[in-house]
Amino acid sequence: MNKGALQGIRVVEFAQFWVGPYTAEILTFLGAEVIKVESMRRLDPSRQLSLTTGQTFTGVDQSTVFNDLNLNKLDVCLDLTHPKAAGVAKGLAKASDVLVQNNRPGVMERLGLGYDAIREVRPDIIYLSSSARGSDGPERSYGGFAPCFAALSGLAEITGYADGPPFAESGRIDLLSSTTNAFAIIAALIYRKRTGKGQHIDASSSEVISALIGDVFMDYAMNGRVQTRRGNRDDIFAPHNCYRSKGDDKWISIAITNDDEWRAFVDAIGNPDWTREERFQDAFLRKQNEEELDRLVSQWTINHTHYEAMDILQRAGVAAVPSLSNAELYQDPHFKERGPSMEMVHPVIGKTTALNAPWKMSATPPTIRRHSPLLGEHNNYIFGELLGMSQEEIQALIDEKVIY
Amino acid sequence: MGEKALEGTKVLEYASSVSGPYCSKLLADLGAEVIKIERTGGGDEARRRGPFLNDIPNPERSGLFLYLNINKRGITLDPKTQTGRKIFLELLRWADILIEDKPPKEMEELGFTYENLKEVNPALIMTSITPFGQTGPYRDYKAYNLNLSHGAGAGYLTPGGSPNLEREPLKGGGLFDDYTAGLSAAVATLAAFYYREVSGIGQHIDASKQQSVMDYDRVELDMYPNTGVVRTRLKGKSLGGAMTRCKDGYVMPMALLGPQWDAFIDFLGNPDWGEKAESTGLTATLEPSEEFSRHLSEWMSSRTMEEVYHGAQAKRVPMAMVSSTADVMNSPQYKARGFFTEIEHPEAGRLKYPIAPYKFSETPSVVERPAPLLGQHNEEVFSRLLGYTRGDLVRMREAGII
Numbered sequence: 174m175n176k177g178a179l180q181g182i183r184v185v186e187f188a189q190f191w192v193g194p195y196t197a198e199i200l201t202f203l204g205a206e207v208i209k210v211e212s213m214r215r216l217d218p219s220r221q222l223s224l225t226t227g228q229t230f231t232g233v234d235q236s237t238v239f240n241d242l243n244l245n246k247l248d249v250c251l252d253l254t255h256p257k258a259a260g261v262a263k264g265l266a267k268a269s270d271v272l273v274q275n276n277r278p279g280v281m282e283r284l285g286l287g288y289d290a291i292r293e294v295r296p297d298i299i300y301l302s303s304s305a306r307g308s309d310g311p312e313r314s315y316g317g318f319a320p321c322f323a324a325l326s327g328l329a330e331i332t333g334y335a336d337g338p339p340f341a342e343s344g345r346i347d348l349l350s351s352t353t354n355a356f357a358i359i360a361a362l363i364y365r366k367r368t369g370k371g372q373h374i375d376a377s378s379s380e381v382i383s384a385l386i387g388d389v390f391m392d393y394a395m396n397g398r399v400q401t402r403r404g405n406r407d408d409i410f411a412p413h414n415c416y417r418s419k420g421d422d423k424w425i426s427i428a429i430t431n432d433d434e435w436r437a438f439v440d441a442i443g444n445p446d447w448t449r450e451e452r453f454q455d456a457f458l459r460k461q462n463e464e465e466l467d468r469l470v471s472q473w474t475i476n477h478t479h480y481e482a483m484d485i486l487q488r489a490g491v492a493a494v495p496s497l498s499n500a501e502l503y504q505d506p507h508f509k510e511r512g513p514s515m516e517m518v519h520p521v522i523g524k525t526t527a528l529n530a531p532w533k534m535s536a537t538p539p540t541i542r543r544h545s546p547l548l549g550e551h552n553n554y555i556f557g558e559l560l561g562m563s564q565e566e567i568q569a570l571i572d573e574k575v576i577y
Numbered sequence: 578m579g580e581k582a583l584e585g586t587k588v589l590e591y592a593s594s595v596s597g598p599y600c601s602k603l604l605a606d607l608g609a610e611v612i613k614i615e616r617t618g619g620g621d622e623a624r625r626r627g628p629f630l631n632d633i634p635n636p637e638r639s640g641l642f643l644y645l646n647i648n649k650r651g652i653t654l655d656p657k658t659q660t661g662r663k664i665f666l667e668l669l670r671w672a673d674i675l676i677e678d679k680p681p682k683e684m685e686e687l688g689f690t691y692e693n694l695k696e697v698n699p700a701l702i703m704t705s706i707t708p709f710g711q712t713g714p715y716r717d718y719k720a721y722n723l724n725l726s727h728g729a730g731a732g733y734l735t736p737g738g739s740p741n742l743e744r745e746p747l748k749g750g751g752l753f754d755d756y757t758a759g760l761s762a763a764v765a766t767l768a769a770f771y772y773r774e775v776s777g778i779g780q781h782i783d784a785s786k787q788q789s790v791m792d793y794d795r796v797e798l799d800m801y802p803n804t805g806v807v808r809t810r811l812k813g814k815s816l817g818g819a820m821t822r823c824k825d826g827y828v829m830p831m832a833l834l835g836p837q838w839d840a841f842i843d844f845l846g847n848p849d850w851g852e853k854a855e856s857t858g859l860t861a862t863l864e865p866s867e868e869f870s871r872h873l874s875e876w877m878s879s880r881t882m883e884e885v886y887h888g889a890q891a892k893r894v895p896m897a898m899v900s901s902t903a904d905v906m907n908s909p910q911y912k913a914r915g916f917f918t919e920i921e922h923p924e925a926g927r928l929k930y931p932i933a934p935y936k937f938s939e940t941p942s943v944v945e946r947p948a949p950l951l952g953q954h955n956e957e958v959f960s961r962l963l964g965y966t967r968g969d970l971v972r973m974r975e976a977g978i979i
Contacts, residue, residue: 178772191796203768224833225796226808227864237803241796288938307936310913315890317831320819321897324829327905329820331750333736338820339899340736341829342749345793352760352793357935359767360607364582364940366774372939380916380934383905385756387931390917391640392628393902394928400902405723405748408627415727415745422742422809426727483718492719494728496746499801499808502730502791510713513788514802526802528795531788532765533710535691536780537772539765 177204178537182362185210185269186246187253187262187286189217190224191319191344192303192378193275194242195351200271200358201245202530202539208265208555209246211548212253213577217243220548224318225344233548234521240545241527248546249555250577257575259285264560267294270365271358273301277316278308288373297371299361303354307377317378319346326382331389333402349385350378410456411463412438415496416474418482424496425479427470427486432456434491441489442473519544549577581608582940586770589672590614590649591656591665593621595722595752596786597678597706598645599759600766604674605648606933606942612668612958613649613949617977620653620951621646630925636951637924641752643948644930647920651949652958653979656687661978665689666697667963673773674702674766681711691781700779702769706762710785720786722755723748729790730798738820739810746810754790761789820899821870823877827899828885830873841894845876922947955979 182205186197194217197207211217219239222229230236249265251258263286266272272291274281281287281302288300302308305317306325320341323329329341357374365371383390392398405426407413415426429435432455439448447453447469452462459466474482479495486493495501502508516526522544530539556562556576570576586609590601598613598621605611615621623645624636636642656665669675675694677684684690684705691703705711708720708728726732726748735747748754762784769780791798797808820827832841835854842851850872865873877885882898889896900908906917906929914936917929925947933942959965959979973979 178768181775199764218834223796226800226806228800228804237799238796241799306910307914310910312890312910316893317895317897318833320829321831321895324827324897324899325905325908327900327902328750328753329827329829329899330901332753333747333750334744337736338822339827340738340747341820341897341899343734343737344796345731348793348795349757349760352757352764353934356603356760356764356767357937359764359771360582361937361940363586363767363771363774364580366771367584368580370939372937374935374937376935377914377916380911380914380931383911383916384931384934385753385760386751387644387756388628388641389751389902390906390931391644391928393906394930395628395630395638395640395925396632398628400751402750405745407723413723415723415732415747417745424727424733424746426724426732426748428721428723430721487715487718490719492721492724494718494720494724496727496732497730498733499730499794499798499806502798503801507709507713507715507787511710511785511788513791514799516802527799528792530765531761531785531792533712533783534765534769534780535782536778537769 175537177540178534180204182206182271183208183269184271184273185265187272187274187276187281189215189275190219191242191347192350192354193273194219195348196301196303196354196358197246197273198242198244199351199355199530202541204537207246208269209243209248209546210262210265211248211250213250214252214254216548232521237522237525240519240522240525243545244527245542246546247551247555248549249552250549252575252577253284255573255575257570257573261570261575262286263291263294265555266291266298268559269295269298270362271299271301273354275303278302278304278313292371297365297369299358299365299371299374301354301358301374301376303350303376303378305378307380308375319344322346322350322378322382325379326386327389328382328386331386331400331402335403337402339402346382347378350376350381353381406463409460411460412466412470414467416467416471418474418477418479420478423479425474425482425493426496427491427493429491435459437489438486438491441485441491445473515541517541517544520547552576580940581943582937583607583609586610586674587672588612588674588676589668590676592676592678592706594623594678595645595755596759596762597676598623599756600704600706600763601649601676602645602647603760603763604766607940608943611649612954613646613651614654614665615651615951617653617655617979624951635924643922643925646948647930648943648945649949650954650958651952652955653952655978658976658978660973660976662687664959664963669694669701670698671962672698672701674704674770676704676706676766678706681707681716695779700773700777702766702773702779702782704762704766704782704784706758706784706786708786710788711783722752725758725786725790726754729754729787730794731790734794734797734808734810737810738812740812742809742811757793758784758786758789761792821873821877823885824879824881826882828877828882829897829899830889831895831897833895837894840892841889844889844892844894848872848876918944920944920947924950952979
């Protein structure tokens with residue numbers, strides 16, 4: 174069986190929460206081996222809680238959220254504040270192709286594990302630093318969680334109801350940084366393959382989000398316009414909204430972007446009289462009379478379930494998709510056929526489910542090979558077999574509380 | 578000038594609008610050589626979408642198109658014609674990577690399935706970016722950015738912290754999810770390219786935009802099979818709702834861990850309405866009492882965003898100001914990092930563009946050329962790369978092939 178696009182690549186991770194851990198998890202889906210380094214003084218907080226969902230977990234190996242973001246990894250437990258730990262950690266870096274860290278700028282340097290220190294033991298290391306604002310500039314030491322990056326990027330200001338406050342999204346903002354980081358790391362791996370050279374990559378989580386609304390900045394650069402919130406609506410197209418459908422909190426999104434789609438829509442909903450009114454006869458007029466148009470469209474959608482509306486409209490060539498909950502997605506026929514998730518047995522949690530990487534790759538399918546590691550689960554394998562330390566050496570480090 | 582990470586990597590883009598072009602832009606910014614195929618006639622759909630310079634619609638002055646197509650060469654081609662098809666296949670032989678976003682049926686009708694194309698170029702990497710992927714009951718369904726946000730589960734959670742479920746769920750701002758789908762596809766594309774460098778083996782990547790956007794919400798989505806909890810945008814135990822109005826806008830206090838919360842209380846001047854974390858615990862920091870929120874709003878109302886943001890951060894309190902596009906473009910931090918850079922375009926003039934959110938020490942991102950004019954590189958690509966004569970080009974233009 175193929176072992177993945179990045180088979181043979183080893184990654185060492187010094188990371189917590191979501192951004193760094195998921196960066197490394199993406200690499201594991203693609204076949205890389207990841208060694209996660211944790212410290213009893215500073216466990217990955219995802220083992221105990223999720224700030225996004227408000228879940229808390231007892232013990233250190235019960236967290237389904239940790240499982241979701243640390244699949245396929247190996248785990249060692251090292252007290253990085255102990256003077257002898259840096260040497261061990263450097264040994265891990267020396268054996269690795271990539272280092273991933275998302276500590277505040279300066280922390281790794283203080284631990285003796287900054288880029289320059291690691292480069293001494295592993296000259297071609299690809300060293301990824303991911304932080305709230307990047308590792309240079311006046312705000313380099315600032316910290317934040319996912320919504321902070323949405324707020325600082327410009328995204329929050331343009332997300333929300335036209336008459337409501339901005340919305341700063343949630344945990345997914347972090348996973349966009351992770352995905353961006355994974356992209357950058359693989360680009361650096363390609364460069365290293367060709368030239369033998371490693372490098373440092375310095376990513377800013379707020380810039381990551383700004384890059385994903387680039388056209389909004391172009392509007393400011395071109396026209397001095399500061400865009401703000403407008404719900405689901407579009408600048409030009411109407412109808413373009415999410416409409417209430419039959420059932421409790423059920424909604425269908427409909428976007429019509431040209432006259433062909435409009436005509437198909439009108440036919441599909443049975444040519445009601447209002448569609449012949451002059452005020453809806455071209456795209457300009459429809460946009461101008463959008464409030465009234467949205468109300469009339471809702472009169473049709475409210476009599477159909479969101480799935481019925483999707484079936485009817487998509488058959489006519491109209492972009493209509495329900496606003497789906499996590500439960501509906503997991504029960505959706507298309508989701509089931511695509512099979513994007515996997516159930517596994519975790520020794521403490523028991524049966525648990527997680528999404529695999531989102532792509533189908535014909536030669537190197539991404540894989541979930543094992544559940545997330547228990548805390549320190551691979552101490553013996555990593556320190557003994559990989560670093561070649563003797564049992565006595567390991568025991569001495571355990572006695573000195575360098576290794577737990 | 579430094580070396581380029583993806584120097585010499587050849588990418589053929591047969592895509593329009595946002596997701597596909599953003600995917601190949603990410604490669605182009607790291608030095609890949611991208612040839613973008615636009616349809617004869619109007620070209621990329623993004624050319625017809627704003628923002629336009631001075632709000633005057635012009636296919637060469639769309640900010641969306643200009644941003645998404647920096648560093649690419651652009652040609653026009655109609656692969657539905659016999660000669661257009663021949664040229665497409667010649668370009669495919671040149672390419673390492675094909676990035677396409679056509680409906681699966683359309684590619685089948687053109688005979689451009691991966692199975693066929695790999696006959697032409699056995700080591701080809703083909704990335705297909707479509708709303709619902711190449712398989713499954715919805716594979717032929719349409720979804721624009723709005724539908725994508727909602728169909729992938731993100732919309733249903735937006736805006737989090739809603740007081741009730743009376744109002745409709747929302748998409749993210751701008752064309753956010755279309756971009757994020759392109760970003761995701763870029764990871765798989767580069768991974769496949771790395772694998773090809775090692776093994777010589779190409780492959781097909783089926784990138785469903787829905788699945789890509791779902792992936793970012795994996796923790797919320799996986800809560801269903803793991804706990805049975807249906808997540809909604811309703812106010813509850815989540816990060817939503819921390820947004821607080823101050824004198825000139827909104828700030829986002831995120832003092833979620835005990836020591837951060839305590840630093841936050843210090844920052845507020847240790848008022849009698851703010852208790853430290855040792856007495857309130859984590860739950861209270863996730864969901865402050867209404868009384869606390871009321872006092873906090875009052876405290877914030879006399880202070881500016883900048884004051885609160887920098888003041889709190891100086892005490893190591895995670896805090897953000899809700900920045901407008903103007904705030905971001907004028908941010909001293911973004912300026913110091915050089916996130917915006919001036920690019921000269923023959924039609925749009927000199928403008929500031931956002932560039933890459935990462936800095937590579939050895940292979941910095943590059944801006945080698947602005948977005949192409951429609952058909953700007955026809956001659957360069959058809960004549961110099963593929964060996965057609967100027968006379969051929971004239972005749973092909975007449976025939977509507979290019």
